[in-house]
Amino acid sequence: MANRFALLGWSLPVIESMQKARLPYVVVSFPEFESYAKEHSIPFIGYRLDEFGSHSNSLALAELLRSYDVDVAVPLFEETVEWAGALNSIYRDDPRVLNRAFLFRNKAMMKRKALLGGLRVGLFEEIHNHEQAHRFLGRLNEAELQLPGEEDAWFHVKPFAAAGTIGHRFIRSSDEIDEKIKPTDFPCLAESHLTGQEFSCEAFIHRGKIRFLNITEYVKLGYSNFVPAGPELEAKRALIHTEIQKLVDIFGIEYGMIHPEWFLAEDGHLNFGEVACRIPGGHILELASKAYHFDALLAFVVSHDPSLSDEELGQFFPPRDFTPPKYYGNVMVFPKSGHITRLEVPEELVEEAYYTDNNLVAPLGPQKIGGREGFGNHFGTVNFAGEDAGRMRELLKHYEDVPFYV
Amino acid sequence: MYERHNAQENRFLDSLAIFREAASFSKAENKERLLSQADVLLRSTEGLAFLYQSIPQMNESGLFEGSSWRDPEHLVPYLVGGTLLAGYPSSTMEALSELRLLAIAEQRILYPSFSAEQAFAFLEDMVVANFELAYEDFSGEAWAQYAVGELEKIRLLFVFIREHLPLEHLEPKIADAVETLSEHRPIVVSRIKRMLAVIDRHLPLEGDGHDARRLRKFVDALYRPSPNADNHATPDEYRQWLEHAGVKALKTESYQLGEQMVSTGLVSDYQLALLRFALHNKADLVPAVLGLNAHGIADYERHQAFVAILVREFIVPANKQAVYGLARVLQRNLLSRKATWHSFNRLTRVDIHPEVEERLLRGKQPEEKATPAQLLIGGALCLLGQPLGVRQGNNPSCQSARGLSMWSRHAPGKLLNLLIDAATANNVVFRYEGALIESAKTEQGPARPFDYKLDPVSIVLIPHLDRVYGEMMKRAAVKHPGDDPHVSVNPAFYGHWIQTGFLSVYNPLAGLIESYENFVRIFYAAFHPEYNGAHHMIYPVPLGIFVTDATATMLGYHAVSLLRIERAPAGDWRAYFFNPNSEGVQNWGQGIRPSVAGKGEFHGESSLPVYQFVSRIYAFHYNALRLEGKQEDVPDEVVEKVEQLARESWGRKYIWRI
Incomplete structure (x- = not known):
């Protein structure tokens, strides 16, 4: 077992899991959190974890952590992945650990590596301005054998290093290049649109092997998902497992948890979307914890620890043959645009047998709701549990549109 | 399951x-x-x-x-x-x-x-x-x-x-609550009526217990005001009985019902039936049905025909409380004032603006049947009859409610004229420092749902008055920067009854509470008979008060009117005031709890010991010509007592200039 885990970033649920399990840890995060940490007796080191670059001095941070006897670093935010990689490079005496961390943080590099290793990806390019975007679309159309008058091919642009869907733009025509892509979005990755059902996984890796694989079914990306995935997707578990192991091998990932997104194409193949190695959004690990009867956050942390034997590690995970008896799903509630004055939990929800609870926040007073960026700013989550995946899907879909704020 | x-x-x-x-x-x-x-x-x-x-x-x-x-x-x-x-x-x-x-x-x-x-x-x-x-x-x-x-x-x-x-255990408290509500005589009696409906349905008021008797008085006044009424299930049947009843029985009946109305402020369906019967068949009984004394009887006899029209055309079961309003109007001899007489006559013949009709209808219970005109006229009778019965409901309209109350007491003609304008044109016009302010042309304040649980006159006038008041405050801030806007707004809004002197505890330029001692001294010298040369107040004085909660923490500002300072029956000096927001029990902290009954209050008044009341005031108008230095004679200990209460309550939120 690690002497002490350094948790880089900030996640109260992870801290709570560590406290409950009585595992040694210290949180490394921005100094602004210090007083809060002190108030709640959270072991804490304040450090400016600004964007990692050539100026970043991980040796200084390692020095600071030495007195805590830290030997494993765990990234909690997208932005702390390189910091954790740098520290773990030192702890494991392997400079390539940091290089691998860069893979997660540069989407173009990530795609190239995947392509090199033989994963199925779209046509992609790094672009730096609108003109290059137009040229990219031209070449894409050409490859798709477009005839005059036919619609443009679809593609996506994403910033190299942003988390989740922040800055992600879906471009459906050449006009939209100028309309939707802002000058500040450049440079970015352009990639042709991948078809198929989108889903995400959480693969817990130890010694380069998948110890546990969770498959999450999205009902609507960023709004609702459930665990385990429905029978259709779970039927592909073996294929998914194989593809992820391939990804792990190509990237050379040894420890930690990865959170790849895939598209299940109609021909039964998987298209690789992207991969992160942080805690996924949508409370997915919480759903996985409930479905599989374990603490997925704790499992996430200990997966980073090379010193654990397989047996020791196994105690943090469900048995290998465990089949979840129920589906656990949630809907993130966003007030609809316009004015809202109060929270009103719909009657039909309270009557619903699959409904378990919610943590919706009442607005402090009348307020105006604008649009949303990324998947932030939700007002809370409504949770469901039940035996039938079809019913779960139906409910989650339904409650995306039900207004909770009036 | x-x-x-x-x-x-x-x-x-x-x-x-x-x-x-x-x-x-x-x-x-x-x-x-x-x-x-x-x-x-x-x-x-x-x-x-x-x-x-x-x-x-x-x-x-x-x-x-x-x-x-x-x-x-x-x-x-x-x-x-x-x-x-x-x-x-x-x-x-x-x-x-x-x-x-x-x-x-x-x-x-x-x-x-x-x-x-x-x-x-x-x-x-x-x-x-x-x-x-x-x-x-x-x-x-x-x-x-x-x-x-x-x-x-x-x-x-x-x-x-x-x-x-068990409900039976609650009897004394329910009786207290009903009596307090009744003593305070709000125009809108839906609350007390709903309470009585529950009591009638759920509480067996048998036996001769003290509290059962207290409650029975009110339940009976509303549902079975006499044995004869009790014997007849509906007012119609009762009416048929009246047709055949003997003179003596009718007389007894009339006095009994009239007295009950006067002592409870509640009107039953039976009473309306009796009043209509009397107006049609036995006009000499009408004063008894209305519980009138000699003043009221004189006015009734003078305006008998008009009263008959009012009852026949405008009072229906849905607004039967207007019977009490009518009785009070006659008692106040209002119809014998020329301006009131003419304006009231005119009001009965106006074409009501469609938007105003809609508002009036929204104010009544959905199951009740009444036309907008009936609601308007009935409401006018109630407001003229019960000037201190106006309430603001959940609307932040204390200033306007206070105006309605003051005009009803001192300028009923002005009030009726405003009402005619608002009802017909859906507009009112005020003067402010030489310019005109039309409510219809002023910008509406922040959208807030209007609470319609008000009397009909308030429903018609309050939205207009609020807008005019708001506009005046806006203009005052621009025209007289640095001055308290109330100095110029209050006389323009309420009228010439507002005294020309003005004092506030707050200096907005310095952001400080200052000259508090002087403030208290002048208040006592202006209004307290022990210090002002033993004079009664003439007109109500609009006051700004700090509202505080049970822990004496400041909550906000509120507008009330001081009506009189007099010795209570127990001998202590009390300030009697009109508070448009006096529903429910109030607790202002430091043991300050306004009373609404039992301490010498007239119907609709609230009261407090003078020093407690003064401790919450932040601004008032007064007549500087009549002070003549009397403020110097107000004893230090009187001032100190007030100042301590002030500093330890709302004063905690402010900086005081020593």
């Missing part, structure tokens, strides 16, 4: 355990989840009983910590209803708080700072203060705006509390 409840209960217990064990930083999140489950359980009888069983564990888990419900001793019974109707999550916390109080009362939870007796008393006060809610079945149209499940939660909660709290 049983399994479902079981699952919900188990899940709740799991969440409760998680909440109890949760780290300090994840309490809030886990509390939200726990509450959402309690919310589901509150919607069934079994769930509620289960929660009541679990309330000691919930209390121990710290559910109430960090919330407004933390300390039972700081809870306020009459606020419970509003919170229960405020929707989730407030309603759920409130319901759990009641369950905890019940558990304290039944000694299932021991609380060092709050005894079982205190908890019982709280629950009794709470049921009495929220009496209508406690017995409501929520079937009326007025409840349609609330979520069904929320109302069901409230209904089940009160059913549960009532099972643990």
Whole structure:
């Protein structure tokens, strides 16, 4: 077992899991959190974890952590992945650990590596301005054998290093290049649109092997998902497992948890979307914890620890043959645009047998709701549990549109 | 269903355990989840009983910590209803708080700072203060705006509390509440009527107990004002009996009903039937039916024909309270004033603006039948008859309500003229420093739902008056920067009755409270008969007061009118004032609790010992020419007593210039 885990970033649920399990840890995060940490007796080191670059001095941070006897670093935010990689490079005496961390943080590099290793990806390019975007679309159309008058091919642009869907733009025509892509979005990755059902996984890796694989079914990306995935997707578990192991091998990932997104194409193949190695959004690990009867956050942390034997590690995970008896799903509630004055939990929800609870926040007073960026700013989550995946899907879909704020 | 409840209960217990064990930083999140489950359980009888069983564990888990419900001793019974109707999550916390109080009362939870007796008393006060809610079945149209499940939660909660709290024990408190309400004589009597309806249905007022008798007086006044009325199930049948009754019986009947109205302020359907019968067949009985004295009788005899028209055309069962208003108008001899007479005549013949008609109809209960004109005229009778019966409801319109009250007392002609303008043109025009302000042309303030639980005149006039007042305040801020805007706005808005001197405790330029001693001295020298040369006040004085809560913490500003300072029957000097927001029990902290009855108040007045009242004032108008240095003679100890109360209450929020 690690002497002490350094948790880089900030996640109260992870801290709570560590406290409950009585595992040694210290949180490394921005100094602004210090007083809060002190108030709640959270072991804490304040450090400016600004964007990692050539100026970043991980040796200084390692020095600071030495007195805590830290030997494993765990990234909690997208932005702390390189910091954790740098520290773990030192702890494991392997400079390539940091290089691998860069893979997660540069989407173009990530795609190239995947392509090199033989994963199925779209046509992609790094672009730096609108003109290059137009040229990219031209070449894409050409490859798709477009005839005059036919619609443009679809593609996506994403910033190299942003988390989740922040800055992600879906471009459906050449006009939209100028309309939707802002000058500040450049440079970015352009990639042709991948078809198929989108889903995400959480693969817990130890010694380069998948110890546990969770498959999450999205009902609507960023709004609702459930665990385990429905029978259709779970039927592909073996294929998914194989593809992820391939990804792990190509990237050379040894420890930690990865959170790849895939598209299940109609021909039964998987298209690789992207991969992160942080805690996924949508409370997915919480759903996985409930479905599989374990603490997925704790499992996430200990997966980073090379010193654990397989047996020791196994105690943090469900048995290998465990089949979840129920589906656990949630809907993130966003007030609809316009004015809202109060929270009103719909009657039909309270009557619903699959409904378990919610943590919706009442607005402090009348307020105006604008649009949303990324998947932030939700007002809370409504949770469901039940035996039938079809019913779960139906409910989650339904409650995306039900207004909770009036 | 049983399994479902079981699952919900188990899940709740799991969440409760998680909440109890949760780290300090994840309490809030886990509390939200726990509450959402309690919310589901509150919607069934079994769930509620289960929660009541679990309330000691919930209390121990710290559910109430960090919330407004933390300390039972700081809870306020009459606020419970509003919170229960405020929707989730407030309603759920409130319901759990009641369950905890019940558990304290039944000694299932021991609380060092709050005894079982205190908890019982709280629950009794709470049921009495929220009496209508406690017995409501929520079937009326007025409840349609609330979520069904929320109302069901409230209904089940009160059913549960009532099972643990026998209604008979509440009799003295209910009687107090009804008497206080009646003594205060609001124009809108729906609250007292709803209470009496519940009492009539649920409380057997048999026997000769003191409290049963007190309550029976009111229930009878409303439902069976005489044995003969009791013998006839409907006013129609009663009317048929009247046709055949002997002279002596009719006379007895008329006096009895008239007296009941005068002593309770309530009008029954039988009384309206009797009044109509008398006007048609036995006009000499009308004064008795209306409970008039010599002044009233003189006015009635002079305007008999007009009174007959008013009753026939404009008073129907839906606005029968106008009978009391009419009686009061006659008592005040208002119809014998030329301006009032003409303006009232004119009012009865106006074409009401369609928007105003709509507003008037929104103000009545959906099941009641009355035309906009009937509502308007009936409302005008009530406001003229009961100047101190105006209330602001949930509207932030204390200034306008105060104006209506003052004009009704001192300028009924002006009031009626404003009403005619508003009713016909949906507009009113005021002068402000040489310029005209039309309400229809002023910008509307922030959109706020208008509370229609007001008398018809308020429904018609308040929106206009509020806008005019707001516009005047805006202009004053521009025209007289640095001056308190009330100096110029109050005379323009209320009229020439406002005195020319003005004092405020606050210096807006310096941002300080200053010259407080002088402020108090001048107040006493201007209005207190012991210091002003033994004079009574002539006109009401509009005052700005700091509203404070039970802990004497400042809540905001409010407008009231000082009516008189006189010795109470007990011998102490009291300030009698009009407060447009005097529903419910008020507690201003430091032991300051305005009284509305029993301390020498006339119907509609509130009162406080003078020094307590002065301690909350921040601005008033006065007549500087009549001071003649009398302020110097106000004893230091009088001033000091007031200043201490002020500094230790609202004064904590301000910086004082020493």
